[in-house]
Amino acid sequence: MSAATVGAEMPAQVTLDDLAAMAAADENHRYELSPEGVLSVMPPADPDHALLVTRIFAWFLTNGYGPEQVVVDCGIDVGGGRVPDLSVWADGRPPRRARSSYAGVDGLLLAVEVVSKGSEVADRVTKKDEYAKAGIPRYWIVERDAGNTVHRLTLDVQAAGYVNSDDTQPLAWLLTTTPDVG
Structure with a gap:
């Protein structure tokens, strides 16, 4: 199929339902939509x-977080549709559908x-900006450098954005600690 054919079949404005349908039809790609409609x-x-992602997932599970709390590739509704690599949810408050098949952010403690x-x-x-606007309390960015540096950011509501909550650390060090995101 040519790019022109695909473009001709695209809706003028992509919705979360459209995004979910594209993701369901194509397991070889990840689809995300910004709140402004950028696909x-x-x-x-x-x-x-x-x-x-698997190492971080296992770390949370081995440190007492349940399988309904630590979720990989769960789409979330932040005004658009984003798919964090990993998300951690409050105990007893697993991801729930909001719009389309995307989860709302109620109970979401951390996006990685x-x-x-x-x-x-x-x-x-x-x-980082979208997650802050959506009110997600913590956001971690894991770099692909030699130490897999982890930037752990905490939402500062008054500043309307994230601030560094701890010193930035290599993933190997972080995995020797006990996770605390609640």
Whole structure:
């Protein structure tokens, strides 16, 4: 199918329902939609990215967080549709559908993004701003540098944005600690 054909079949304005339908029809890509209506299409995670997410997921589970609290690739409604690599939810408040198949942010304690080539600006700036506006209390950005540096940010409601809550640490160090996001 040509780009012209795809473009001709695209709706004038993509909704969360459209986004969900595209994601359901194509398991080879991740689809996200900004609150302003900008559609992003990304390839699936590479093995290194997937391993980083799995290590963080296992760390939460082995430290007492339940499987309904720690979720991988759950779409969330932040005015658009975003899919953090990992999300952590309050005990007894797992993700629930809001609009379309995307979860609302009620009960969402933490969104984690592992920076990938091509998503650097989205992960470090765009999603950071969107998640702050949506009121998500914590946002972690995991770099793909030699130490897999983790920037742990906490929402400052008065500043209307995130601030560093702790010193930035390598993932290997973080995984030796006990998670505290609640």
